[in-house]
Amino acid sequence: MKTVFRRRNSLFVKLPFFIVLMILTVGTSSVYFFKDSVMKKAESRTAETAVLSLTSLDWSVASLLRNEDYKSLQRLMENAGSNRFMDVLMVCSNKNTVIASNNPAEVGAQCSHVTVDKVLAEGSLIEKRFTDAGTFEAAIPVTGPSYDVNSKSSVQAVLYIQTDKSFISKMYREYMEFFITQYVIVSLLVALCLLFLISSMILKPLKRYKTAIDLISRGNYGTYIEILRRDELGSFAEGLNTMSYEIAKKNEELKRTNKNLEEYLKAIDESVIVIRSSIAGKVTYANKKFYDMSGYSQEEIVGCPINNLRSYKMNTDDIIDYWETLLNHFIWNDVIENIAKDGKKYYVNATVNPICDTSGEVIEFIDIWYDVTRIYELKEELELHKEHLETLVQERTKELSESHVELQKLYEESEKLNKMLSVTQTRMLQQEKLASIGQLAAGVAHELNNPIGFISSNFDVLKSYYEATVLYMNEIAHSVQNFEEQDFSAQISDTPSEKISRIREEYQIDYIISDIKEIFSESDHGFSRITAIINSLRDFSRIDTDSSNAGYDLNEGILSTLKVARNEVKYVAEVETVLDSGLPHIACNGGEINQVLLNIIVNAAQSLASDGRSTADGRIEIRTARENNYAVCIIKDNGKGIPENLLNRVFDPFFTTKAPGKGTGLGLSISYDIIVNKHKGMLTAENDNGAKFTIMLPLTGGENV
DSSP: OHHHHHHHHHHHHHHHHHHHHHHHHHHHHHHHHHHHHHHHHHHHHHHHHHHHHHHHHHHHHHHHHHTTOHHHHHHHHHHHHTSTTEEEEEEEETTSBEEEESSGGGTTSBOOOHHHHHHHHHOOSOEEEEOTTSOEEEEEEEOOSOSSTTOOOSOOEEEEEEEOHHHHHHHHHHHHHHHHHHHHHHHHHHHHHHHHHHIIIIIHHHHHHHHHHHHHHTTOTTOOOOOOOOSHHHHHHHHHHHHHHHHHHHHHHHHHHHHHHHHHHHHHHHHSEEEEEETTSBEEEEOHHHHHHHOOOHHHHTTSBGGGGOOSOOOHHHHHHHHHHHHTTOOEEEEEEEEOTTSOEEEEEEEEEEEEOTTSOEEEEEEEEEEOHHHHHHHHHHHHHHHHHHHHHHHHHHHHHHHHHHHHHHHHHHHHHHHHHHHHHHHHHHHHHHHHHHHHHHHHHHHHHHHHHHHHHHHHHHHHHHHHHHHHHHHHHHHHHHHHHSOTTSOOSSOHHHHHHHHHHHTTHHHHHHHHHHHHHHHHHHHHHHHHHHHHHHHHHOOOOSOOOOEEOHHHHHHHHHHHTHHHHTTTOEEEEEOOTTOOOEESOHHHHHHHHHHHHHHHHHHHHHTTOOTTTOEEEEEEEEETTEEEEEEEEOSOOOOGGGGGGTTSTTOOOSOTTSOOSOHHHHHHIIIIIITOOEEEEEESSSEEEEEEEETTOOTTO
């Protein structure tokens, strides 16, 4: 307590001295920095007083000038100029001559003042300035009768004032004295308040806090300081209470930790071997686990060299490495093979840690050994299993080799089956195509029958025309012969030309010639139709088993297919085609695409026929277009459409809604395989006021085309 009392007295001595020094320093600095401001304040006050005096005298001077009462004006200047701050007060005419002055001797003299000259010259309302001598002067114009009758100036006179320099200095000193007096009074009051506040609000609480800290330092961790305020010192007291609580809490935790540490050490003794040895390599401690495992007693171990506990032999390099590692403050680790007292082997994973003092010098070593005997026993068992496993692997390898041979045979058989399947699929496709052609054969024959019929009829006509022409030629030859044999002296009834004309008319040779031209024209048209039908049929039914990438014109394929299917379609629907002329050629198998088109078009015609449609009300619409990188073909009819519950089955193999014997159910299935699998396109079916099929073929060709 004595020490605390001395510190408090010392603080009470230093604190007032420090406050006084601070006040003096601040006051001196304030006087130094604010003296110019005080001087400006004194000058400003002087200027205000001078200007106020001028403006108060202006009316009186103007009145006296109007009455030309110069004596009264002189008395006014003398009385007003007797003021303590005025040095000069005068009235000057517009000719710059003194009319009246506080100094009578100056009356009639020239008025040589700058402000007066500026008022007279510029006609300003007021002129004022501080002179280099430190005085202040000001002048204002006065309105009155002209002192000089010849003057034309609007300013009749000027009222001039000049302050005394000592007045400004005196005012400055008064301001400074007032400022310093007020500052000293306020500073003393502030200092007393500060001393009182510091004593009552800081020093006394600090004394209580010091006592509490002393108690905490002596072990009274439950010490509590009553908090009487909510400022920084209150926060400090709250912090001390928190610190006291935390220290007490940590002390309890430390006790529990020490207790747990004892349990941990006990557990370590049960699980691992711990040996401590000195820097000289002598054993100083070994735990119970070591004695239980090795079979030695404490008397046999403590004090013996640590190397005696390690049964395996270390060569010179190993020993050097061991000691260099430990003496350089590193941890040494290795697996050690030891022999117990009864001669039984055991293995430990040994870790040796160097223990250093505060100066960093190694003072002892701690060995921590983990029993890994079971691991090495398992290792030996694994070696035996390894040998057995190698035998099993060899046997299994032989079995796998035999299986590989069998698998190779199966693979070759699979390849043969795949080839057969490919050939079968090609044949099935062609058979389906031929079946379609067979189905349409009657229609194609009917299409061929019309041009062949009128060609045959024309041929019969040509035969009759030929016979008439032969007879006509024979008659001409006979007439010519008879004419040559006749006696020219005899009278000739007909001339040869007349007879030929008569025969030509009899056999209608002119009509035959003109009619033959029409017959040839009709026959040529018929042959062209036959050729077109045959070419369309040939183009449609050609076998495309190769993957030719020749360009395929989708529009031409549609037109060719329509010619083949014309007899199926023409009695049940009108076909409307809207073909995109700018559609590029496609790298695909044209024959297969034609087969798809035929299947869908014939299905549409048969669907319309089953609905009882005729050409008048049935309609099949075929459109082509390009969408992104696809050529698109849409085939749509205005029939009943596909039942909604069957839409997802129309592309299934052998699925058909036709009567038995009317279809195989492979048409749409093969079409789907051609478009989707072979050409990597898309084929979809939907209902849109009838059945609608959409074919999308990539313009670059499919992978398997």
